[in-house]
Amino acid sequence: MSSDPANQSEPSPQTQTGGGSGHELPQRPDFAALDAAAPSTADHRTRVLALIGNLVFGWSNNESMLIYVLMILLETDKVSAAIVFATLNTTRARLDLIQRLAKAKIADRTLLAALDKLVDRFSQATRDRNEFNHCMYSVNERGEITHTHAMRVRETRRGIQFGETRPLDAARIEEMIKSVAELKRLNRDIWDFLPRLEQYIAGARRARSAASGSG
Secondary structure, eight states, X not given: OOSOGGGSOOSOOOOOOTTOOOOOOOOOOOHHHHHHHGGGGHHXXXXXXXXXXXXXXXXXXXXXXHHXXXXXXXXXXXXXXXXXXXXXXXXXXXXXXXXXXXXXHOOOHHHHHHHHHHHHHHHHHHHHHHHHHSEEEEEOTTSOEEEXXXXXXXXXXXXXXXXXXXXXXXXXXXXXXXXXXXXXXXXXXXXXXXXXXXXXXXXXXXXXXXXXXXX
């Protein structure tokens, strides 16, 4: 994503309801004026874009950790786990498989609850990441990124609405900072959880082997 305001999505579509026409194109942005104003607001854009980049970076690293969770639960090697991970082409499908395998293989309620909590936290992080990864951005005449417009359609009593609009103000930036910090904590917590999960699955495997040997 470029920090050049002329490369951003300028005026985004307004929310439309059942009574709106929505046939008019927005006015073409004054790109020359935006380019002229850009240097004075570069710090603001750089901060926002850096936070978006950190959200995407941290989220992607945490999703890749699911490969190790799958490796342990499937009792297989990393390459095989990665193939399963890649074959399931949505995050939701990967999390569903992990939770179903966990319910089938983990009898320890404390361990299962810990895994469920990690999944819940990652699901929330996914919502935070998607909010900024799947939206359009509005830029004002000074080149500041001012609003996000969600790229989804909602049905309400008043009709069809396209895209919730939210200001990218100081409070929103603080939310982004907290989300980035949570992704960092989540990454460490997953690393701390993996040896516990591995130890439990290995112990269950030894118990099965001993039971089959004595039978």
